[in-house]
Amino acid sequence: MTSVARPAPASGRPPAYLQVAQLTKRFGSATVLHDLNLTVEKGEFVSLLGPSGCGKTTLLRLIAGLMRPETGRIVIADRELTRVPAHKRQVGVVFQNYALFPHLTVAENVAFGLTNQRRSRDEIKRRVGEALQLVRMAPFADRSVSALSGGQQQRIAVARAIVVEPAILLLDEPFSALDRKLRETMQIELRHILRDLGITSIFVTHDQDEALVMSDRIAVMNEGQIEHLGTPADIYTSPKSLFVLEFVGLSTRLGGTVVSSHGGEVEVETAFGRMRAPAQFRPGSPVVVAVRPEAISIGESEGDGRNVVRARLTDVVYLGAKTQLHLRGERSGDLIQAEIARLPPGGLPSGSELALTWRVEDTMVFPAPASAAS
Amino acid sequence: MATAARILSAIILALVLIFLIMPIAIVIPISFSPSTIFSFPPTGFSLRWYENIRNADGILRALWLSTQIAGLSTAISLLLGTLCAIAIVRGFIPGGRLVATFMTSPLMIPGLVLGIAMLQAAREIGLRDGYAALLLAHVVVTMPFIMRTVLASLALFDFAMVDAARMLGCSYPAALWRVLVPNILPGFVSGALFAFIVSFDNYPVSIFLVDVRTKTLPIQLLNQLEMSPDPTLAAVATIMVVLTILALLVCDRLVGLKRMAAV
Ligand SMILES: Nc1ncnc2c1ncn2[C@@H]1O[C@H](COP(=O)(O)OP(=O)(O)OP(=O)(O)O)[C@@H](O)[C@H]1O
Ligand SMILES: [Mg+2]
Numbered sequence: 001m002t003s004v005a006r007p008a009p010a011s012g013r014p015p016a017y018l019q020v021a022q023l024t025k026r027f028g029s030a031t032v033l034h035d036l037n038l039t040v041e042k043g044e045f046v047s048l049l050g051p052s053g054c055g056k057t058t059l060l061r062l063i064a065g066l067m068r069p070e071t072g073r074i075v076i077a078d079r080e081l082t083r084v085p086a087h088k089r090q091v092g093v094v095f096q097n098y099a100l101f102p103h104l105t106v107a108e109n110v111a112f113g114l115t116n117q118r119r120s121r122d123e124i125k126r127r128v129g130e131a132l133q134l135v136r137m138a139p140f141a142d143r144s145v146s147a148l149s150g151g152q153q154q155r156i157a158v159a160r161a162i163v164v165e166p167a168i169l170l171l172d173e174p175f176s177a178l179d180r181k182l183r184e185t186m187q188i189e190l191r192h193i194l195r196d197l198g199i200t201s202i203f204v205t206h207d208q209d210e211a212l213v214m215s216d217r218i219a220v221m222n223e224g225q226i227e228h229l230g231t232p233a234d235i236y237t238s239p240k241s242l243f244v245l246e247f248v249g250l251s252t253r254l255g256g257t258v259v260s261s262h263g264g265e266v267e268v269e270t271a272f273g274r275m276r277a278p279a280q281f282r283p284g285s286p287v288v289v290a291v292r293p294e295a296i297s298i299g300e301s302e303g304d305g306r307n308v309v310r311a312r313l314t315d316v317v318y319l320g321a322k323t324q325l326h327l328r329g330e331r332s333g334d335l336i337q338a339e340i341a342r343l344p345p346g347g348l349p350s351g352s353e354l355a356l357t358w359r360v361e362d363t364m365v366f367p368a369p370a371s372a373a374s
Numbered sequence: 375m376a377t378a379a380r381i382l383s384a385i386i387l388a389l390v391l392i393f394l395i396m397p398i399a400i401v402i403p404i405s406f407s408p409s410t411i412f413s414f415p416p417t418g419f420s421l422r423w424y425e426n427i428r429n430a431d432g433i434l435r436a437l438w439l440s441t442q443i444a445g446l447s448t449a450i451s452l453l454l455g456t457l458c459a460i461a462i463v464r465g466f467i468p469g470g471r472l473v474a475t476f477m478t479s480p481l482m483i484p485g486l487v488l489g490i491a492m493l494q495a496a497r498e499i500g501l502r503d504g505y506a507a508l509l510l511a512h513v514v515v516t517m518p519f520i521m522r523t524v525l526a527s528l529a530l531f532d533f534a535m536v537d538a539a540r541m542l543g544c545s546y547p548a549a550l551w552r553v554l555v556p557n558i559l560p561g562f563v564s565g566a567l568f569a570f571i572v573s574f575d576n577y578p579v580s581i582f583l584v585d586v587r588t589k590t591l592p593i594q595l596l597n598q599l600e601m602s603p604d605p606t607l608a609a610v611a612t613i614m615v616v617l618t619i620l621a622l623l624v625c626d627r628l629v630g631l632k633r634m635a636a637v
Contacts, residue, residue: 066537086540087549093541099534103556116543164542 015078017042017200018063018168023072025058025224032058033224036072040168040217043198045191046229047211049247050221056204057096059221060170063202065089076167092166092199096173098157100145106156107132107141113164131163134193151182158190162199169194169201175210187214208248212236220244236292242366245290250322250339252356253290254309255368258283266365271334272309277363286368293322293339295362298348299355307363309356311336313348327354398615405608412605423609430606436594437610443590444573447512448520448566454513455520456562460550463528474525478518485578488514493582504588511579516569523568527561560629567625571618 016039025033032055040046048056061067063074065086073082081089101109107128114124132138135155140148145156154174161169174190175183191214194201205211211218212232219229220243228240239245246253256270258281268275268289275289291307311327314335318324325338325348338356348354400414405423407416427433458477462470480488492514496507531554539549555562577592584593595607 064537064541066540085545086537087543087545089541091541093538095534095538097532097534099532099538101535101538101553101557112539113542160538160542 015075016040017044017077018202019073019075020059020063021073021075023059023062023074024070025055025062025067026070031224033062033069036225038219038226038229040200040202042077042200044216045194045201045203045214047215047218048202048204048221049208049211049218050206051247052206054221055224056206056221057172060093060172060202060204063168064091064093064170079167090164090167092161092164092169094154094157094161094169094171094174096176098153098174100153100156100160102144102146104145105141106137106143106145106148109145109156110160110163112160117164127163131159134162135159150177151186154178154186158193162193162197166199169199171201171203173204173206175205183210190214212248218248220247222247239364242288242290242369245364245366250293250324251290252293252296252336252338253288254336255286255288258285258287265360268365272311272329272336275307275363276360277307277365278361279365281365281367288366288368290364290366291358291362294341295358296338296340296356297358298340298344299357305360306357307360309336309338311354311356313350313352313354315350316343316348325354325356327356401608401611402615404605405612407605407608410604412603412608423605424613426604426606427609427613430598430602432589432594433591433598433606433610436589436591439588440574440591443509443512444516444570446509447516447573448569450509450513451516451520451569452562452566455517455565456524459521459524459528460554463525464533474521477521480514481518481522485515485576489579489582492579496583504583504585508580508583508588508590511583512573512576515576515579516573519568519572520565523561523565524558527558531558563625563629567621570621 018038018040020036020038023033023036024031036055036059038046038059048059050056058067062069065081065084069082073080075081076089076091101112104112110128110131111124114127119127128141129138132141135158137152137155137159140152140156145153148156154177157174175186178186187210203211203214215232217229217231218235219226220235220239221227222241222243228235228244230240235244236249239248242253245251254270254272254275256268256275258266259269259274260267260283261281264278264280266277266279266281266287268277268287270289277289281287289307309327309329311329313325314328315326316323317326322339322341323343325340327336327338328334329336330353340356403416404412404414406419406421407413408418408420408422409416455477458473461467462474467473489511492507492511495501496510501507501510535553535557536546536549539553540546544552575592576590577596580590580593584590589597591610595610599607
């Protein structure tokens with residue numbers, strides 16, 4: 001009766017398709033994943049985004065069963081997998097370097113999983129053909145895999161993983177070996193294939209643009225934990241931590257101290273004057289005030305409900321979609337970098353005196369990182 | 375200048391090759407000689423020494439024993455050595471590099487020392503059975519050759535392939551069999567070939583472990599040489615040369631000598 005321990009559905013909703021709960025993984029004395037939780041819905045495409053070494057590959061290998069966690073559990077489609085060996089998990093993996101089998105042809109590589117399932121010869125032939133068709137590699141069926149380009153190998157790796165219809169597909173930086181142009185094509189192509197097949201996928205990347213383009217939701221990882229799990233828009237507009245803010249997208253950030261707090265609004269003293277923001281902090285708390293580039297306008301109505309930074313422009317760095325302004329504060333001489341979406345008509349002469357303004361509602365406040373207490 | 379150097383190096387190469395091949399080449403005509411003494415060039419043609427192999431006391435038995443010992447010790451070394459090499463390369467055991475050095479160390483120990491040590495060890499553990507002691511000693515002798523080639527092959531092998539096979543439904547042993555084995559086959563074949571040959575013509579270790587009933591071929595041949603030095607020995611040697619060439623041809627067919635030489 002107690003053998004099948006189902007996790008209780010939170011607030012009456014049915015349990016998520018993939019549930020990773022309280023997962024901890026250590027290598028010797030180093031704890032690589034701390035008490036990590038992640039839920040993914042059926043058919044969802046979730047990206048794991050984070051800096052190198054934060055534990056993305058480790059999390060994938062734990063879900064795949066290629067490693068054992070110290071504590072925690074993994075459930076897919078109500079099936080408790082924590083103790084199930086890798087080959088019985090029905091989890092598909094596309095490895096970073098593809099890990100194709102060089103002693104087999106393209107078709108034999110794709111057929112590998114079906115052969116293990118002892119499917120009939122006819123069925124294998126049909127499904128391999130369909131999978132190759134799907135990744136547009138049908139003409140290459142009888143080639144040796146070592147005679148393929150990087151993009152072609154990548155397609156075969158995807159075909160080999162999806163042909164067995166896995167319960168979930170894990171992809172570990174599958175595009176990292178491809179050049180930028182090919183990568184962008186493959187991103188869209190892969191996304192279409194997986195959406196059409198309705199395959200639940202977890203995709204590891206440390207490229208934020210890739211994550212923003214492809215994902216239903218993004219899990220931003222830092223030091224073995226998920227700091228924010230949300231839609232791309234959610235991650236961008238209301239990041240849960242300073243780390244998430246800095247890791248995804250551009251922003252202008254000012255360090256300061258909370259001077260007053262009332263009615264769900266705080267006032268923060270910074271080197272560029274007082275800023276207001278919708279947040280709750282105790283007066284005296286060291287914080288960082290931040291704003292996304294789109295919210296900033298230059299020299300416009302300073303009226304009520306807006307924060308203002310007055311500074312002298314020292315440099316303009318044009319970055320394509322964004323422009324970076326290097327500014328020096330009038331009073332303190334502090335340097336900041338503001339990122340704005342577009343320059344005002346007529347441009348900005350270096351050395352000019354600027355007023356940057358943005359709405360109080362668009363202002364974000366985070367606790368200052370412990371190390372930057374100075 | 376450059377041409378002179380090239381001609382000189384060609385001459386040196388030719389001399390070295392002649393020096394290496396000459397003794398083997400001379401044995402072959404001698405084995406077909408009708409005379410009872412080793413004479414070169416031979417004075418006629420006969421197969422009497424090949425017929426004599428059957429009569430010569432114990433040569434066929436020794437040949438069979440040596441083949442068994444070489445085959446079994448190679449197979450055991452191949453299995454244990456490969457599993458051990460995987461454990462070392464994957465870091466399953468602490469101090470793996472040390473273990474690897476230890477397992478290849480019999481290469482650096484003189485055969486005589488190893489032979490005495492093995493004899494002593496067999497006595498200490500009460501291993502009375504001559505055959506078993508001989509086999510065990512030959513596993514020790516062949517292991518380094520297997521370890522060296524398999525470790526070298528594994529260093530180039532991408533273990534993500536094993537993981538990929540597991541995610542496609544293979545248990546770990548099945549994944550090794552279906553993915554690792556085919557990909558390091560050249561290493562296996564060249565290692566096994568070396569190991570077989572090394573065991574087959576090992577003298578210094580075997581001499582301490584043989585008894586009247588278990589004499590390996592090299593020991594039997596030397597006995598034969600002392601008792602009746604006639605071209606029967608040359609006939610046996612010729613057969614071995616032919617068998618070796620055949621083995622090389624089979625290996626070439628199987629995996630290609632180039633790939634074998636690469637590991
Ligand atoms: N087998 C292992 N033994 C010891 N430490 C390991 C092992 N595998 C990973 N680590 C450590 O665990 C941490 C997380 O590694 P992981 O490979 O999961 O990072 P990642 O997020 O995938 O990084 P990247 O973006 O560089 O691939 C790293 O500090 C790494 O050094
Ligand atoms: Mg990684």
